[in-house]
Amino acid sequence: MQIVSNIQEMCSISDEVRKIGQIIVLVPTMGYFHEGHLSLMREGRKKGDVLVVSLFVNPTQFEEGEDYEVYPRDFSRDKSLIAGMGVDILFVPALEEMYPEGYQTFLEVERLTKPMEGQFRPTHFRGVATVVAKLFNIIKPNIAIFGEKDYQQLVVIRRMVEDLNMGVEIIGMPIVREGDGLAMSSRNTYLTLEQRKAALSLNRSLKKASELYRSGERNPMRIIDTVKEVIEREEGIIIDYVEIRDAKTLEEIEIIGDQAVIALAIKVGKVRLIDNLIFGEE
C-alpha cells in the first residue's frame, strides 16, 4: 500500500493509470475506519485494477459548532486496519493543500440538499459535493463507492455526477450494523454506554417500520408516528427528523410506492446519529 499525500503526485499517478486503460476505484473516507468502510474497500477491490482510499477529514462539510475539531482521528490505527484489504493507494492530502489561502469555489446541488439533513446542516452537502468533486478531479476514478448510511449524500452525489457529466460510476453499499443493530459510524465512539443503549431504538424503530410496511401499511405518516413513538420511549433522545420520501428524488410522497426511503436523525447528548432503510430492500 502506497501512501500519497501530495496532490500533484496523486494526479500524476492517476493520469498514468488511466493512460494504460486500468480501472481506478475510489473509496472516499474521513478515516477512523470501521467494518462499514472495510465493506466498501472489499467491493472496490473486486471492481477495479487500482483501489484508492482517500482519508481526509473535510472541514467544509462540518457546520459551525459541529465536531470537526474532535472528530476521531487515528492514522496508525487506520493503516493497520486496512493492511489486508488490498488497497493500492491511501491518499491523505493535507488541509492546506486541499483548501489553500484564497480558496473560494464550491459546488451546490440545489433541491436535493434542502430537506432532511439539509434542514439541520445547511452547508453540509455543499462541503461534501465540493470535496468529492476535488477528489474525483485528482484521483480520476472510473468508479466511486459510498455507504448507504449517508443516504441523502449518496443521492446528492449521484445527481452531481450526472449534472456535471463527471463520468464516474457511483456504487452505494448497504449499511453495516453492529451485532446489536446500531449502524456503524465513526461517531459511535462518542457514545456512553447508556447513550448507546438508547441509540439502539433507531434500528428497533426502523425494524418496526419495516414490519408495518410488510404487513401492508403504505401511509407514510402512520409509519413515521410509530417510529417516533419507539424512539421517544428512550430518555435523552431528541429527534431531528423522521421522514419517508421518494428514494431517488427525495420528494415527499403521500403513498409508499416502489421506491421509498425512511430516513431519520437524532441527537443523544451531543452525538448526532442517522439511520435509514429502503422499503422492500430490508
Place this chain on the structure above:
Amino acid sequence: MQIVSNIQEMCSISDEVRKIGQIIVLVPTMGYFHEGHLSLMREGRKKGDVLVVSLFVNPTQFEEGEDYEVYPRDFSRDKSLIAGMGVDILFVPALEEMYPEGYQTFLEVERLTKPMEGQFRPTHFRGVATVVAKLFNIIKPNIAIFGEKDYQQLVVIRRMVEDLNMGVEIIGMPIVREGDGLAMSSRNTYLTLEQRKAALSLNRSLKKASELYRSGERNPMRIIDTVKEVIEREEGIIIDYVEIRDAKTLEEIEIIGDQAVIALAIKVGKVRLIDNLIFGEE
C-alpha cells in the same frame, strides 16, 4: 472537421484521445464567430494535437431579462468561418442534454464574482463556471483558451480550475479589436451606426488611461475620473462601472502597482458592452 452533438459520443472520443497521450485543446464559445474567436482557435491549433471548439449558447449565464433569446446564432455562417482553422471537432451539444429535467448542480466562485460584472449580473459567473466545468468533464482538455475581453471571467475560471484541481491549463488571449478600436464581440451586431460611434469612446477612454499611466499617474481614482469623462461626452451611454483593480485578485487598490487592470462596462441603448486593459501590457 467532425461535428459532434451527443455528449456521450464526445466523452468517448476524448477518452480515446487522452488514452493515446495526445493533447486536447478546447476553445469554448457561444458561436457567432468573429476574429476574436479565430485568434483563440489559431493559438489552440498550435498548442495541441486535437483542437475542439465548443459552441453552446449557455442559458444559465444570462440573467433574467438579458438577451438569451435574441443572442445571435448562425450555425452555417459559423461553420464556414472556421472551415480553414484546423478545428478537429466542433462540439454543439443540445440544450436538453446539457440541462436535462431535474438539473440542479451549480459551481460558485465566491469573492471574485462579486464586484464589477457580478454587481450587474449576479448569477452570470455561476452559469459560466458551471458550463465550463461541464465542458471540461466532457471534453477533458489539457488546455483551454479564453479571450481577455471577458477579463473577470478569465480570472474566475483560473481560480475555479486551481480550487477544484481540474488540471487544465488556462490560456488567456489578447483582445482583438476592429479597425476603429472597438473590442470584437458577438453583441456588436446589435449596434446601430450611431451607437457604434458612441461605443468607440470605450477604447478611446482606455487609450487615455494608458497614456496617463505611461506618464506616471498611479492614482486609480484620477484615471477612472478621466475615463468616465471621455465616455460621458457621448450621448446615450450609461456607465455600469469603471474600475481599477488588482489584475489577479480583483481586489481594490489604492495605488496602481505591477499588476492592475482597468475594466469597464456600459450600456448604449439596450446593448451592454465591456472592455478592459492591463496597465503596462498595452
